[in-house]
Amino acid sequence: MSVIRRAASLLAGLLLALTAGLAAAQQPAPPADKPAEQMPAPGAEPSPTQLKPGDAFGLEVQLPERTMLYLKGHTNWDTAFDTLVESFRTLKSYMDKEGIKAAGPAMAVYTQTDETGFNFQAAYPLAQVPANPPKGDIAVGQAPSGKALKFVHRGSYDAMDTTYEAITNYLDDKQLDAKDLFVEEYTTDPLTSNQDKLVIDVFVPVK
Numbered sequence: 520m521s522v523i524r525r526a527a528s529l530l531a532g533l534l535l536a537l538t539a540g541l542a543a544a545q546q547p548a549p550p551a552d553k554p555a556e557q558m559p560a561p562g563a564e565p566s567p568t569q570l571k572p573g574d575a576f577g578l579e580v581q582l583p584e585r586t587m588l589y590l591k592g593h594t595n596w597d598t599a600f601d602t603l604v605e606s607f608r609t610l611k612s613y614m615d616k617e618g619i620k621a622a623g624p625a626m627a628v629y630t631q632t633d634e635t636g637f638n639f640q641a642a643y644p645l646a647q648v649p650a651n652p653p654k655g656d657i658a659v660g661q662a663p664s665g666k667a668l669k670f671v672h673r674g675s676y677d678a679m680d681t682t683y684e685a686i687t688n689y690l691d692d693k694q695l696d697a698k699d700l701f702v703e704e705y706t707t708d709p710l711t712s713n714q715d716k717l718v719i720d721v722f723v724p725v726k
Contacts, residue, residue: 569673575720577689578669582702582722585662587626588619588653589642595635600676603627604709606641611710613657614643622646625705628663663702667722668695675715686723698724 570576590610594602607625614621623644631638644662652659670689672682690697706718 570671571673574671574673575669576671576685577693580667580669580722582662582664582667582724584664585622585644586648586659587640587642587644587662588614588649588657588659589628589640590657591638591640593636593638596637599637600709600714603639603641606639607643607709610641610643610657613653617649617651617653619645619649623704625709626662627703627705629701629703663700663722663724665724666726667702667724668697670721670723672717672719672721674717676717676719679719682721686721690723696726698726700724 588610590606592602592606613619621643626640626642626644628640628642629637630640640660642662645659648659668689670682670686672679701724702722704720704722705712706720707716709717
């Protein structure tokens with residue numbers, strides 16, 4: 520099975536675990552005494568190997584209420600990253616044209632996934648609502664807010680299956696009741712960064 524197909528299966532499994540509390544883990548759960556805000560000790564499983572000391576992995580945070588400019592879309596897994604990048608590029612072109620400034624990094628809100636693809640909202644947070652609201656496919660709305668768990672991914676988008684597998688293991692091990700969506704924030708600009716050196720914060724809202 521290809522990396523991207525494994526990612527599809529794991530992402531679908533993650534949302535299933537979030538909504539039904541089912542385990543999708545295939546590797547040992549993180550040690551029970553591991554601090555939630557830190558990566559495991561060297562050699563520990565199953566967190567992603569590219570994490571650096573201090574990277575969040577299961578850190579409880581509070582997502583603030585934010586206005587976002589977003590573009591809804593659907594894509595299959597084979598073209599997922601290219602579709603997201605094109606959506607961010609469309610948003611940036613609109614923002615430059617309208618003189619709208621982003622108040623934070625690019626975000627992808629995943630609202631539904633399965634083994635073939637996913638629905639998403641590609642977005643940028645805004646400091647304020649635009650004077651002239653957009654029309655058509657681009658819209659203004661509220662980003663997910665409230666209690667969430669933060670996980671860091673380092674590396675390519677195709678390699679995120681490892682991160683999501685570790686997240687699923689973590690949720691299952693902690694028996695956490697999570698909501699049926701998750702958010703990626705691109706610490707590195709997806710439009711200009713090396714695709715093999717992405718840094719993405721994954722937020723899993725919890726009840």
